[in-house]
Amino acid sequence: ADMAHIAGLIAGGALRNPFDDGFDVITSTTHKTLRGPRGGIILTRESEEIAKKIDKTVFPGIQGGPHMHTIAAKAVAFGEAMTPAFKKYAGQILKNAKAMEEVFRKNNIRMIGGGTDNHLILADVFGSLGITGKEAQTALDEVGITLNMNVIADDTRKPLDPSGIRFGTPAITTRGFKEKECARVAELMIKVLKNKDDKKVKEFVHKEIKKLAKKFPIPKRFV
Incomplete structure (x- = not known):
């Protein structure tokens, strides 16, 4: 395995x-x-x-x-x-992924497999929003959200510009994000995906992401 x-x-x-x-x-x-x-x-x-x-x-x-x-x-x-803190971290990763999954579901964005059972979510943004994976990756990167474009099952698009995006929750969980913050990130992601060419929207989202990053910095032991 x-x-x-x-x-x-x-x-x-x-x-x-x-x-x-x-x-x-x-x-x-x-x-x-x-x-x-x-x-x-x-x-x-x-x-x-x-x-x-x-x-x-x-x-x-x-x-x-x-x-x-x-x-x-x-x-x-x-x-x-082997520590209790790590066990808590692992459990929170799943809770955070579920929080993001729920936001995507409410916005009618199709997720491969219907959602997630772990830390990763693979979303069909092309089929749901008409934006390619590459466009989504670029737009989100511009507002401080890092993820990757990804092919999906039976993808009709090319691998270098696929239909999906893939993102996960381990890194933000390490920073201390809980369900509330992860749901907020998902909302901001969708806001950008629906308005990828709107500079004002992207400026607003970028500021919100910076606020979250400042509130939840990378723990000193990982720097």
């Missing part, structure tokens, strides 16, 4: 552990929701045979010299993932 995107949610107990569903090997990144340094990890059950095969395949064939600073940073991230 690959849990690259949701490792932090699993570690925090917000989503099921793949090992509980019978998987023997799990791969993951150590950044994203796990909130560690950019890198990866391979986990196995208590099987010495599988572990030896993985070790032999990875080193020295694929992996070179170890980066001790990255290993140390991973240790810090794993330590944080």
Whole structure:
């Protein structure tokens, strides 16, 4: 099983552990929701045979010299993932995603899969609002909201200018955003998506986003 995107949610107990569903090997990144340094990890059950095969395949064939600073940073991230605070963070990520989902649903913007079960939302902005994913990404970037354009299932548009956008809640949750703030961000996003060429609207939204960013700065331990 690959849990690259949701490792932090699993570690925090917000989503099921793949090992509980019978998987023997799990791969993951150590950044994203796990909130560690950019890198990866391979986990196995208590099987010495599988572990030896993985070790032999990875080193020295694929992996070179170890980066001790990255290993140390991973240790810090794993330590944080074992704390009650991290469990609270993981749960809040899901609550925040649901808050944003509700705003998009009320505005009749189609979400792939009908919504979200984790930290990510994939929305069909072209089908719902007539704005391409690339246009949406550019317009939102101009007001201080970072996300990415994304292809959707059965997309009729090209990958470099798709129908959808994808965004998530881990980073803003780390800053301290709760459901109220996330719902507000979703409202501001939709305001821009519906008025991508209106400078006054974009100036207003940019100011509102700056206020939120100032109210909820990046925690000092992450700077």
